[in-house]
Amino acid sequence: MARPRTFNESEVLERAVALFRSRGFERASMPELTAHLGICRQSLYNAFGDKRGLYLAALDRYGAREIDTKLSQLSTAPSPLQGVQTLVASWADYGAQCPSEGCLTITAIVDSTDDEEARQIVEGHVDRLEKGIRTALKKAQSAGELTPTAQPTRLARSLVTTCYGVGVLAKLPGSTQRVKAAVAEALDRLNSFQP
Numbered sequence: 001m002a003r004p005r006t007f008n009e010s011e012v013l014e015r016a017v018a019l020f021r022s023r024g025f026e027r028a029s030m031p032e033l034t035a036h037l038g039i040c041r042q043s044l045y046n047a048f049g050d051k052r053g054l055y056l057a058a059l060d061r062y063g064a065r066e067i068d069t070k071l072s073q074l075s076t077a078p079s080p081l082q083g084v085q086t087l088v089a090s091w092a093d094y095g096a097q098c099p100s101e102g103c104l105t106i107t108a109i110v111d112s113t114d115d116e117e118a119r120q121i122v123e124g125h126v127d128r129l130e131k132g133i134r135t136a137l138k139k140a141q142s143a144g145e146l147t148p149t150a151q152p153t154r155l156a157r158s159l160v161t162t163c164y165g166v167g168v169l170a171k172l173p174g175s176t177q178r179v180k181a182a183v184a185e186a187l188d189r190l191n192s193f194q195p
Helices: 009-027 030-037 041-048 051-075 080-097 104-111 116-142 152-169 176-191
Strands: none
Touching: 009 030, 009 051, 009 104, 030 041, 030 051, 041 051, 051 080, 051 104, 051 116, 080 116, 080 152, 080 176, 104 116, 104 152, 116 152, 152 176
């Protein structure tokens, strides 16, 4: 008969997110993981299957939280267009938002080209952000904040591409001005559709 778990799975996942952000999947060894998580190897296997299972669960947890935060910015803004403008403007500070630990989603985009499951998790989060921005842009258009010529689907895809492109570029030291310029260009494009 299996023994009941003596650890909080949610807390373990949060600690795993922190470790994978700082060390990456490959460099995080099993002894380091179990020590950092405060659980034994068998408990990790019982709860998550293996190191990769833990990584996938951590990647999903991190991505969901990041997208929830971005979508909250959209839903709590005074207007749909202001929500999108505020969200896009926040990307200029991306380097500060993902300091030395890095952004787990961006790392997975770059490193997981051969990992179908990790790629699917990341694509799900990217799609969710794109849908949220598209919905906000459609609302902005319906409210008269954007012209009828604005194409919310294309514009949302362009903005999301900028978001993750900025995330990759932010990993390059000295990229602050490039990141700010890319964000300014995205905002100019968005604002060009205002009546």
